Amino acid sequence: MLKAHPLAATLTERLAEPPGDALSLFWLGQAGFVIDGQKRRVVIDPYLSNSLGEKYQDTRFPHLRMMPIPIAPRDIPHVDIVLATHAHTDHLDPDTLQDLLRANPRAVLVAPKSARDLALTRSQIAQSRLHLIEAHETLNLAGVQITALRAAHEGLELDAEGLHKFLGLAVTIAGRVVFHSGDTIPFDGQSTEVASLHADLGLFPVNGRDAVRKSNGVPGNMTIAEAVTLAQNAHISTVIAHHFGLFAFNSVEREEIEKVATAARDVYLYPAKTGAEYRFLSE
Template sequence: MRLVETPLDRPLAELLAAPPGEALRLCWLGQAGFVIDGGGRRAVIDPYLSDSLAEKYRGKAFPHRRMMPAPVAPDLVAHVDLVLATHAHTDHLDPGTLPALLAANPGATLLAPRSAREAALQRSGVDPSRLRLIEAGESCMIAGIGVTATRAAHETLERDAEGFHRFLGLALRIGGATVFHSGDTIPFDGQLEEVRALAADLALFPVNGRDALRASQGVPGNLTLDEALALAREAGIPALIAHHFDLFDFSTVPRPEVEAATGSSQRPQAVAASVGMAYGLDQSAVERAP
């Protein structure tokens, strides 16, 4: 399968007010957030569409002011079947986004890590009957969308008091393809084998890296651009969308660097996420990395 970029032909809010189609289509929401359509279903993963972190960290060393506005209001994203969170950090499980998004989509289920149950209920405001939980190594089917969870290390492989992993990657089987969102992660022992076993068609990997300054302020990092490209290549994933940049000035990579690195990659085929594009897979072009 070959990754295809298409400029949006209308505002994102208008696009997401319409029902999802059969073909796989992804739209970036900024940071780690994506809308993923396919097979007549719509999933939203890690949406951060508010300024809740700016409010939380006002006056602090890293004030979390947005470099880019939210591309759509959460209550304007319609026809959602499944909302997913990879972990409980606010830019992935956001109290400023989830209540409005889930209220506008009363039939949608919220999927969160087992370690994040209480945070998911508190921040979303949903009834527990609408919450599904998952742990690394588990799989489930929700509204016709298959989900498999893997471990993630942000920056360590952490577990809660009950032994559940705090950080997850989530692979979605939707629209005839497997899309793997790694969650926030750095490389760790056993990662390659877990990711390769997914046989994913498309990877969504963070590329904002990590450094001592962020670590000194308690801000964990992610894969570097080189690490993201290497993981996709070695795991046999033919296509990659690089994300988790352009939102906070203390935790980003210059867009020209992301575009240069992804544009020069032959394996995997890689692009830098943009809110002005929709992404799909040409399923007539079967190109899997060796």
């Protein structure tokens, strides 16, 4: 069983420590997580800037932060791998990636093959530090296994070369499989694909979707109930719900997640929170 342990220090102070052997996770807000284990550190989908607030100021959806930036990207050391599930800026953010990768010169970036050029431009790293992945492919980097599955951010979109634009990424580390679904809604075949991972933990977005957001170019995600259903069908007993609490127009109340969590059967559902370290009790 997973448990959220309150941090005894700031997140910056905690992450200054090298990663240990046991699995630990830290939420960075939105879809971002730090995943530690087997003395490796993986960062996935970090958005630790205000680049979208600057881009969309004075628009209908101004992207004002509801929560502060929990840690500066340059203050996350010991990083081996940075993962991006897709090319949207809150998952592949230049202001975050450049500082994070400069502070960790040995770290590599993993991005979808469909986002190759954008990943190089936004990260400003040498091509040798970029590793590309497509759905149903697996990479082994620094002793960590990364497997990509399809994701549908409103739809299963392909680029002109037939490459998937949106991915879910499974990280096998410290003897466990952590599956970050990426931004996605349910789609045919999803449960079977995810079940094949035999994941111990799911990191699922729960901000939902509606016609207003979609008509204004804001693609949606699973609802809380859909996230629970995916976990049940894919035999994932534990889920951390995320992608809420950052932008008011694209969020869901924590109380709604907690209400569904209380009623969920066969799934432990945790609304993500900063200021906590997630560890399995056996560890």
